[in-house]
Amino acid sequence: MSKVFEVLKRLDDAKVHYFIGRYRPDTIDITATVVGERVEISVFDDDHVEVSRFFGNEDVLDEDVLDEILNGDG
Numbered sequence: 001m002s003k004v005f006e007v008l009k010r011l012d013d014a015k016v017h018y019f020i021g022r023y024r025p026d027t028i029d030i031t032a033t034v035v036g037e038r039v040e041i042s043v044f045d046d047d048h049v050e051v052s053r054f055f056g057n058e059d060v061l062d063e064d065v066l067d068e069i070l071n072g073d074g
Contacts, residue, residue: 007043011030011032016032016033040052
């Protein structure tokens, strides 16, 4: 089984929600979400895997925060 399918099976078995994208010619990127965390997984064409984790909270904020983010103030 290829590395990308191994990673997808692990996410499926854990019932983790994810999106698959392709932004570079040598990777398949998977963005997974769990409570309070986003995980970016890049599977390269040579089958090595890189993982980045981003932690945060689940606060619900108003629309002003979107303006801050889009204006680079956030």
